[in-house]
Amino acid sequence: MEKQVQDLKHQLEKQCLINQELQRQNKDLEQRLREKDRLLQELHSQYHDLECPSLSSSEGEPEFRKSRAAVFAPEPIHEAVEISRNKVKKTVSETSLIVKAIQKNDFLSRLDDEQIAMMVDLLKASQCKPGEEVISEGSEGDSMYIVAGGELIVTQAGRDLRTLTKGDVFGELAILYNCKRTATVRAKTLVHLWCMERQTYRTIITNKSKKKREQLMGFLKTSHTLKDLNDMQLSKIIDSMEEVKFQDQEVIVREGTEGNTFYIILKGEVLVTKNVNGHQKMIRRMGKGEHFGEQALIREILRTATCTADGPVTCFSIDKEVFEETIPVEHLELFDDSKVMQEAQAPEKSSLSSSLKFKDLVPVFYQEGRHQGDPVTLGVGGFGRVQLMTTITHGKYYAMKRVSKKQIVAKRQEEHMLFEKKILKAIQCDFIVKLYAAFKDTRYIYMVMEFCGGGEIWTKLKEVGRFDETVTVFCTACVVEAFAYLHKKSIMYRDLKPENLMLDMRGYIKLVDFGFAKELMRGEKTYSFVGTPEYMAPEIIKNQGHDFAVDFWSLGILIFELLVGSPPFSSSEPHKIYTKILDGVLKYPPYMSEASKSIISKLCRPRPGQRLGNTKNGIKDIRHHRWFSNMNWHKLRMGQLDAPTVRLIRKGPSYINFDQFPQDHTKADEELSGWDRDF
Template sequence: MGKRFSNDSVEVRQSRAAVMAPEPIPDDMDISTTRVKKTASERAQIFNAMQKNDFLSRLDEEQISMMVELLTSLDRCPGDDIIKEGTEGDSMYIVAAGELQVTQAGRNLRTLTSGDVFGELAILYNCKRTASVKAVTAVKLWCIERQIHRSIMAIKSKKKREQLMGFLKTARTFKSLSDEQLSCIIDSMEEVCAARCHFPHEAPHLHYTSSLNLKGLSGIEYAHVPVSGVKFQDNEVIVREGAEGDTFYIILKGEVEVTKKVNGQQKIIRKLEQGDHFGELALMREILRTATCIALGSVTCFAIDKDSVSSLQLKDLIPVLYQEGRYQGSPVTLGVGGFGRVELVTTLHHGKYFALKKISKKLIIQKRQEEHVLFEKRLMLDIECDFIVRLHGTFKDSRYIYMVMDFCSGGEIWTKLKEVRHFEENITVFVAACVVEAYAYLHKKDIMYRDLKPENLMLDSRGYVKLVDFGFAKKLRRGQKTYSFCGTPEYMAPEIIQNHGHDFTADFWSLGVLIYELMAGSPPFSSSEPQNIYAKILDGVIKYPPHMGEAARSLISKLCRPRPGQRLGNTKNGIKDIRNHRWFNSMNWHKLRMKQVNAPTVKLIRKGPCYINFDRFPFDKSLAEEDFSGWDREF
């Protein structure tokens, strides 16, 4: 691990949260009378406008479709006021044609034209307009009132709830449950889907996960069972015969083909449709799948997972031992850092592997890192992203705190880089793309990462890259700066070194450094002396190796611009400008987020014992000092 420094403190909210008063939805509102016929081009224009809007693009397909149907047409003349600053708003507008001017306190803010959306907060709650909007030319607008929009959502929710209740009642596992108990399951399902709308690209198959306590229902002992909404593409395998089963599916939309291997051939057993379910035995006992289930066209399911971790105890974790070599019989150590070690463990009942991070409590106090460790725990428990390692739970004893995390069996990018000296360009593109997706998720949650380097990138079994180690992450509001000196020297942005204050753009600088190191084998600014590294970073001169292509050089130079305001990623379209750079032309970002890209990193992963892709470390029999100060009450 590189030398790292930090002197941050965790910020807390100083003021009370704003209160929104509830507003009743009329029971007798007839929304069918507001339907307006629209041409195909008008529908396309409305749909495109909604997709470009941060809030509206998070709505699901049915909600968007119903809104498109119910938008009404509104014509206004030049000089007409559409919205007046300070008045209460109850409608959202989409510009179909014409030009409007937005002003605030008499100042011109911007011009609205065809395809622009305004006033969308008014369909959520009764709010005062913060700006005025006036027609400059004759305009045509599409409009929807808050009560109509809220009625749409209520009708859709009631319909889906009735539908799900019917589905659950047909499942043998749930037949003995009361409507109240079934309602608990549905509550969890709907809560989950709503929560994840804010981050639509984080997980495979748009996989939404939450936790539901079903213990004791109908005499079945359920742990905390995550309930999920999952989408599958045409011909995608949902369940594979012979694989371990831990998920029960209910088909919400689409068809699923069930096949079974008979005399070496796959034979079609039956087709499942909306309302059918499969895999329920997985909730009750360890069982291998007895058939293969494949999506026929687009399929949406609700899934209930048996969570093997939420009920996990520290005593359940068993060290994995080296099976051969000079450390044979000793516990497997995956990594060693300044604060502790990461060990490979498994569980007696479930047979899954986890990485157990074990950190000395006394050392944390000596380095004054208590707040950072507590923040890291809170942060990681809130993160659910395919490109970030998942924290499953935490424990403590008198000497250590423990963090149970995903085991990424492919090993560290750092180890792979040492083995091959430098990566081929297509591998570097894939690794960098995974980091971009992790950054997009974190930055959307106002989290800076601040410790990017090959040592903190892990490969899962499929070769996908996951970010690990959030010891230097920090929450920061947009427009704010932080002044701490932290990071790994070779990867520090100049504004950190100069103490000018830094923000999310420091992460983009480190991405440029990472791309360079992966392709060249060493960072662009390196020396055995940190002060020389800092001097080179401030000079900003990058010497590229002859084999590095023009597109890679262009991206690195734009990410490593000395002025943060000119850095790619901090430009007009944000992180989209990084995705759209020509160096990433071969990357299908949607397929990457859906984990449908064949990872070129797979060829770097060796086959053998589960720990074969990791450096080997001798077992440390020494014990850390005990600590009873109580700073770790949260663990």
Template sequence: MSWTLPPSPSLRCSAQPAMDAQVQELRLQLEKQCLLNKELENRNADLERHLQEKEKLLKKLQRQLDELDCQQERSNNDSEADVRKSRTAVIATEPIPEDVDITGTRVQKTVSESSLIIKAIQKNDFLSRLDDEQVAMMVDCLVEQELSQGNAIIMEGTEGNTMYIVAEGELLVTQAGRILRTLTSGDVFGELAILYNCKRTATVKAVTNVKLWCIERQTYRAIMTNKSKKKREQIMGFLKTARTLKELSDMQLSKIIDSMEEVKFQDNEVIVREGTEGNTFYIILKGEVQVTKKVNGQQKEIRKMGKGEHFGELALIREICRTATCTAVGPVTCFSIDKEVFEETIPFENLELHDDLNVFEDVMAPQNKSQSSSMQLKDFVPVLYQEGRYQGEPVTLGVGGFGRVELVMSVQQGKYYALKRVSKKHIVAKRQEEHVKFEKRILQEIQSDFIVRLHAGFKDIRYIYMIMEFCSGGELWTKLKEAGRFEESIAVFCAACVVEAFAYLHKRGILYRDLKPENLMLDRHGYIKLVDFGFAKELARGEKTYSFCGTPEYMAPEIIQNQGHDFASDFWSLGVLAFELLVGSPPFSSSEPQKIYAKILDGALKFPPYMGEAARSLISKLCRPRPGQRLGNTKHGIKDVRNHRWFGSINWQKLRVGQMEAPTLPLIRKGPCYINFDRHPYDWTQAEEDFSGWDEDF
């Protein structure tokens, strides 16, 4: 039997320090490991943050790369960048005098003089888009002017109304004293002045004795407008002789004219061939057409047709084979429409846009009217900047060519309003009296959630005042410049709000004519409202108006060409707006207005690689050169725009009643009531007094 003795106390005491040291060592190692783990976690967080920053940077660089690709593609070897970085200048309407005697201004010219003028027109960016008849009329109406060496033809900063073509001699072009170029025989200058009243951007002086051909704006516009009106009346008369179309109203025939294309054929060119399937209707505008039919294997002439006669009308209404061959005898110009376009244009039962718009009629309208009748100008006080460089000055929300918009508060209600103040003298100088009165009348009648409200109008000896609804979200233009370009969901929502505004206006016979981001405001819910009705016009269906007005980048081709325009021009501008919201600049842009107009008339849309197929489809259909073929202006009207797949995410019923959550809300900054607006110094100068009495009924 063996016994195990317990360790002696002295041994236990000697082992304790060793164990404590071991525990301490383990504790230190554990703390080190915890610190290491913490450090690793911090490093991981830093790496994650750096990774996110790099991803953001990569996205930003990719976007910039896409935009550079887009700009390079759109520039078409142009040396300038086409991105619109500044607000566009607007062009006010100018009355066309009824009494301009075009025949009295015609000047006989030699063959060599006419040839020089035609060559000058053909090499000019804008004028080269005129048709042969317009060029011929211009050649007839250019008058001769001779100037001695040293004389100034144009002075920088002055208003101009004449275009010049150099016949003989040499001229020098300078800007702010700097020499730009020399003009010699065949050069054109001052051409913008025949489109609208604009300030000259350079000085032109005669280096030698010079001979010029010149034409004034009123003469040019009268030529183009009268030519367009007469041509339209002429084609209307031709259409009324077509048996298939005789039951259609003038309004419907007008729509067909808007959809027709001008086509040219050379001598002996076959226009339609017997036995082939027909799908196009033709009206002969110029030249002669031979009609032949195969008889016993030989082509036999049936007849010859001339100006005003037509053929192929049955092809518009049913599948049919051509019963004869039509061949051009010499050069022939026709106006044509094919079956597919015709079916989009006729019938017109739905053109009146019965869209049940009463779902968003404002039930508060009677209350607004009674409220506005009790308002007085003295009831409003200016809101002052609370900080910044303009601290203590009245808040200016916007500055335009026709006045200023200031932020005011109602003393009685404590509500904010936008006060539009315009110099009466300036209105008279620019001949805008009727437009200002019309703007006030229209805005008082309009009750739409997508159009800014007018609450009251006042006047004194210097100004007219309009008390408008205050949209605290600011201008869409400012937001677009901050973002560069919008995400598609934002662009879709903004465009949808504009569609609803147009539906409301067009149903009431009001043409808007000045769509652009600068005229779109965000309310506090992020919804878009249309503002500034200075260029709006009442128009009956089937009628045309011939004013040259609007914003160059947004003008439809028919406005530039003085062909007469209607509601279709608003749909063109909607396509331009959608493009600018998605890209950051309009599809047709340049620092030189002549180039803008030339690009619009060329009509070549170039899309960036990042733009989706649906957006491309919508913009292409809205920006069709022929107004009668534009989406929104065909037989189903604005419903075709709403039903386009690009608007697939929009619940139109919810949008109308304000129940859709606006994707624009993150664009609106929080802070003082004026935080979403650019800041402007207050204008303390007083306008001149005006006692002309034009505003008696204002």
């Protein structure tokens, strides 16, 4: 008996040693997993701007988007770049080479003749010796290049991809925004290049767009029919106009035919003739800035003369139907904007809670899983992370956004950060996340916001693949209400996507992240290159100047992505996304309803002035579209509807509806410049 007890004792001791060893191995494994998570997170934050939606697997059945969308923060434009001083003379053959290179490039071929001419003037010459690197993979770029002579090798991760020779263009994405180079380009022989920096390119395009707009505004003000319209209304007309070209001797309007189009001459001359006893009698010759056909916009008339192009002619035109959508003809004026402006400037009760103290906030910890015991992180972005907090008394949950001040300064986002706080502080809308308090220290700024326990729409979409129409209609209606509120306050949002839509526990949608929002007076334009590639409106890509219409474009893209699981314009290469957006061809899967296709196509019209929501009735036109026929807008605003999104929300710990993230043990450097003294 004693021997058996002794044997049992030895076995227990042996088992204890085995258990201890297993525990040690488990701890070691957990440590390695944490390290792996940390490295993955670092890689994710370094390369989040390279992640793109997957391409369609087959016609009509797009794959679901698996990665978060990249974003591009607005970069200041230096207005006073001396263009004329930087001109570089080129020979006829050099000019020809550059023009051909631009014309065969997917993106640059969209530039007009004047913009191409300015690019030709401002491209600078440079030379590289054999073996010298022009572009290094992973580095940040600000220049594009055209090969004038010689050969270069393109490599990625050490593998040869292709050879560049005379007339090839490379690095062109860098003239749009500050992007990481995806490949290395090295000179194989002695190489001659033409190059241009982003700031020069953006100045060319922006200045050209501004001058053209000012010019068109001046032309419109000389019209008798439009003379009583204000700048905001004239700006809307410009947004709805299309550029049209006519060949020599082509008849633009013919006497006696029904008139429905108004023309402004941008380039060339037009002959005006009238039929007198069977012969065409010349009445006058019109040139740049003059216009004809204005009466056709406001009454049913027949053309009283024939207008013919004398040489090549470029006009800006608007049809009666489009004009009537833009300006109510019976009054020739839009709504009284002064009331909106007064409301926008009226002081509001602040949503910031003065009683909430930073020292009272404590983190919530994961209760299970491999991150058990770590503080809960609700989301991680390029600028920081959002943590789940509660108070010492555990009265309420909060989402606290923590952002590195050093990174804000490095990315020149100080103004946007201050503006985000200003907007959220003033907002009182049930469809926009509330800001309760804001704090700062030497390393971070902190924004304590309403916690939306249902999680991100992006996460839910990823889980189910795509939403049914009922859920999509409800989500979109909540966004429409948020936009109506913001636009009335003269604020455009500019970063709509599933990642920025949160669900509260009732299933109602709230808009978050106002880092790209901007205040804009009606009739004004802004020229930043900003947003998420798949959601960018054509006018942002073209640097033509944009306004509130970009939000309506992104609303159309959002509806498509929620219904399909992937946005309509996607590619693994950003420049291909931009090309698809500018081409504007929407391919709908067979299961999509006619009403869905209708609202998407009307929101995603290439001309901003023709978009649903941006014509004379404003956002009402969106609410009245048949896709929303079952939506009770009043009950939605009052929070009285049962949200169909509730079925997407899981029950469990407070963080159950969020992806889990490892703890961040790094500490940001101190930043003491004082930009945040008023934060």
